[in-house]
Amino acid sequence: CSLALDEGEGTIVKDSSGNNSEGEVHGEATWTEGKSGKALSLKGAKSKNYIEIPDQESLQLTGKFTIEFWWKKVSGGVQIFFRKGESGNNYNYYAWLEKKIYFSVSDRDEKAYAVSVPSPGNGWHQLTFVYDGQELKIYIDKELAGSKKIGKITLFTDESPLYIGTHNPDYSHSLAGTLDEFRILDEALTLEKPKAEVTNIQVSDIIAHWHFDEGEGSVVKDSSGNNNHGKVSGTNWVRGKKGFALQFPGKGNYISIPNSPSLQIKGPFTIDFWLSIGTKDFCFSLNCKGNRFIS
Template sequence: METNHLNNFSLLPITQAYKEISSNKSLYFLTQDNKLIKIKSITKIPYSGKIYDVDVANDIILVKREDSKEAYWSGNSNPSGKEEKIPYWIEQCNLTASDNATFWIKVPFLQNNTNTTVYLYYGNPEASSASDANSTFIRVIDGVVGSWHFDEGSGTTAYDTSGNDNDGTINGATWTTGKFGSALNFDGTDDYVDCGNDESLEVFSDDGTKLLTIEVTFRRAQTGVSHGIAGKGTSSGWKLVISSDDRVCFTTILVHDYYFNTKIEDTNWHHLVIVYDSNYDTSLYVDGQFKEKIEYDTVGKSASGETLVIGKEQRDDYHFNGVIDGVRIYNRALTADEISDLYNNYGYTTENYPGKVLVRKYASPEPTIASIGEEQLLTKTDSYGNYSYTFKAPLEAGTYTIKVNLTNPNGIYGENETTFVVDDTPPSVTIDSPKTGAYIPSK
């Protein structure tokens, strides 16, 4: 029988080793003290990344994943239990400047009442990133120029997360619970949000080359009265109003009033979208469904320098009475499919990806961002392989895991872990002296 071995831990391609073992050849590991450890078997685990489990006397595991350069997320969430690559997108990763990293992953399958483990393989500086928002989210929508989620929950500023920094100043409106997280409650008298007059919000042009989509999620406190939802301009521009007869009205100021026949006659949550297209026509979508289109042949007038307001229309004629949970302004005409996806899911915007709306599922309650612990790269130990590392324990009570991974320069890998418990129960203090009722003389 032929004999082969790995000299000084040099690596024989695992595919070749697998073929040799399968051909009844003997294969050995040669240790640093020149001892031979015979490999009993090599099992090829079904997986597109070609994982091999090498069985030797000391239970050494040798793993090769494709070219060993690509860092990626993987998990065991599919019904077969096999590990598989999952799409991910890196929103931000600036550990040097802020110690913050935000990763979004798309888990393809979650089974009820079972644990799902997701792994992150990383650490190779030569790895090419597979970060891709388009494969991670349901849809990526372009053209957002203003996005106010109203998720701050406190304070007097409604931040614009479109990347254009058109932060709104809250005047009178109060924080409340919305359909998605926090929202703003408007009293119908004098509450509104001033979003400024930056050029990025000027989505009308006198030559008709600029388009407009307005998206809003709201719930009125009463019907049968006029509600100003948003507007930009007084002698030009646009405004969006629900009239006293509960019809939706979009106005290109001093040009045309688009009164739709569609009525919203209840006080439930609604998702309303107005699309003003290149033909000067205006389409109405309510709760993801196309309702009607009004055709017109004259372009709206630019409102350059005019302020965008939410919760009223600019002339103070109508104020909104109820709760608004998010407004977005686009400089393009959204499609019916895009609007349907926005209604049936959740549109996420972030300054880390300007001008984009990332459509994803929404869970109630939403998962919170949690620290997954610190990692320390140990590049040097003493002559016995020992290393001492001190870390700050988490503040929240619970059981935590410490895991140590070791990989030598030739790719031999091993790991171990232990757990520790953080107990935040306050100590009980007993005073033995002085006794209750005792007198302590003053000096």
């Protein structure tokens, strides 16, 4: 499940993982600027704002997993991050804020296991919840905040929906703040793995960001807010590293992005992307004028 939350309008949020975990937005949630592109602004308390994703097999986690998202904290009251499962200890995975941040799973005997860590201050934070088959872990901003060894257990699963931002539709303690880039992985990220990612990029520094998650059509949208949308020629939509991706057959295929002031880079910069190389010979163009290539 991978929700970029970049729709910017409407009540449906699309899943780019390929598992069709499409969600519906309820309550008083509104669209706003996020950590990257758009995001959902949640009102908390009794607003009953949440995302509901119908049950499917890919959401019934039975082994190692990671759940992570960006959250802009605005208050410290009791709030629910996510929950999949019925009432009591009949749940697969569950995280909430109650002075501390709690992360819990339960087994088939309805025994609950939990770890808690101090809550960070207001502002943007990346929260990462991990079960690695032996321990429950909570990372805050890619730093391990706490862990608890619970051993290997048989996780409880059922056919209830996944709720993001609430316990259930009738619960009064909805999530407050801004939610962005929510995803669930069927692997356990380690302390080293999150640290390997770029951590010091500010939202204002991002010039263009293409998810390539459209899966169809000839336009790729830029989620940076700079409207550097691209037109695709000669490529094919395929499964990617995460969600969809573009396959380049090798002749006459490219993405064309119109000139804009934000793309005229004059100082230090970084360009990064995932690439599956189908041939040993390729080149990457920094600037076509003067044939400046890296090959």
